[in-house]
Amino acid sequence: MNEAEGAGGSSLGDLPTNSGRQHLAARTGRVEVIEGKKPEDLVKVENLCKNYSLGGFRSKNRVLRAVSDVSFTISAGRTFGLVGETGSGKSTIGKLTLGLETPSWGRVMVAGNDLALLSKKELRDLRREMQPVSQDPYSALNGRMRVRDILGEPFIIHKTADKRELHSLVQDLLELVDLPKDAIDRFPHQFSGGQRQRLVIARAVALRPRFVVADEPLSALDVSVQAQIINLFKKLQREFNLTYLFISHDLSVVRYLSDVVGVMYLGRLVELGTRDDVFSDASHPYTQALLASAPAVGTKKLVEKRRLHLYGDPPAVLDGFSGCVFNSRCPIAESRCFEQTPEFRDLGENHMVACHFAPVSVDVLSKAVERRSAKAESQD
């Protein structure tokens, strides 16, 4: 666990404290936000683990490790991009950081508050500071409510506005996300997918939170609409100094939006670093394979090379799994990788990689892939 703590303490952004936020806090009289030792770290995740019991009557200890030993910090006003394939635990991390799920192990700190130590009421109050933007704008809005009620609900829940103010507040929100003001009396089904996602975003930022978790917010949208929503995210971040946890499997979007990127595989963070570290200087075999699979995204160096194909599907990480999570698909895996879990090592300047052989060069990796395919052919 020691190696992970090193990652927890590392702040990857160097933004000044959020003093602008504090005067807003004083004005609106929101809950007291205890500032942590490092105030620039708005969100701090330490050794986070989440296990799901698969149940089972005869085999009692079937536990799925959705998230294991994940640590990272997000600086205020910055965007942390989380990439990884389906089932890698990205969404679970999103829910854990919002306190919508309780971690099996580890700690989540938001604005200096340990979510696990808060009472139910304190957690409800803190929710003004952290909001989700969900994947599917079609199911995220209550179809029986009008826009007026959907966007007014945050103010009612936190009692920050009386009924007379509500109307203008909702109109301001509509304007903020570039929707017409007369949309106020419409129902969600009267909007397009992109407009609905704007509503979802408006609802999330209604109370001017500091931290927004966007869980694949673009995956249900047309490509043409995606760009508009991305720009909306950018605009809101500029305006309100928002901190994003941006979860996506779309590498180009993550590259465009993120300051810091974490790459997940099977519930573990395998690489963590600044955007340039991860995209231009990928050091984990999985990250390189991931980048190589999206030719438009990789650096020239990667695109020129042969694609690094991965074979097989990721296994289920159940209790009793040992070694590196990537060992079953890694082209350069050796016996050591099946026995020892690799440390999350710092390659310098907080570029963290969980691989025994890191940094792995692309040449080594593609040669290993070639050797493997040649071997497979000769066996045929």
Next chain:
Amino acid sequence: MSQTKVAPDFLARSTSRKMKAFRLRKVLRWWPLLIILIALVAAAFPSVLAPYNPDLTNLAARLEGPGFRYGAQHFLLGTDSLGRDVLSRVIWGVRPSVVVAVVAVLVAGVSGSTLGIVAGTIEGGVGTIIMRFADMVLSIPFFLLAILVVAALGPSLVNVVVVLALVRWPIYARVAYGQSIEVSKRESVRSAIALGARQWRVMRYHILPEVLAPLIVVATLEVGSMIVYEAALSFIGLGTQPPAPSWGSMLSEGEQYVSTAWWISTFPGLALFVLALSVNRLGDLIRDVLDPKS
């Protein structure tokens, strides 16, 4: 040229006739509403509709068949063993049936739905306890419990309502529970929780509106069952007490004369059948209307 004009004209007329028939059938489907309306009027103003006092005995005119005339009096559906007018008693008998059915459905529906929504929304042991309790209640034989409660509290309409509500709330709880579990997993409900909404708010504004439609259908169908149950309880003497008229007690009074004076039990039975059927049909119609898939 003229032929080409005739054909569409003929087609148009035929479709309009079909449309008319279709519309008529659509309206006629709602016949149960008419019966229920009549029943409600009878329950509200029995003295206006009933030709005679239902409790007025006339020993000179006992056990007379339908259409019997006694002086100026005309007993359309005959008289019973005490010479009381069967028609008037059938009309007066609507009230206990309707009142008991509606009140029992309201009490059982509101309490059962609330418990079901709570059980389906709150994760953890509370929901399991409520639903296991509901299963337990459903496993108790209805008449056994009815006899027990009435024996303990004494026979009266209020106690009939108590019994019916006690026995039937799990029906609503089960429907509400199943629906709430499904609804509470929706993204929109999660987003309300993520906003910091309290449990009651989530239930009231996000879950209740979604589960209301099936509950209304169940409640309507239950009114039909409750009418029959009330009659059954009155039949065995646990409900409405004589001489007050009710369909169940009329059935049991007429039972011993059924071979010689069939009308005493037949007409209240018929009224019971028609009303229960209408309510059930109405429940089906409401389900069709509320379910957009059909």
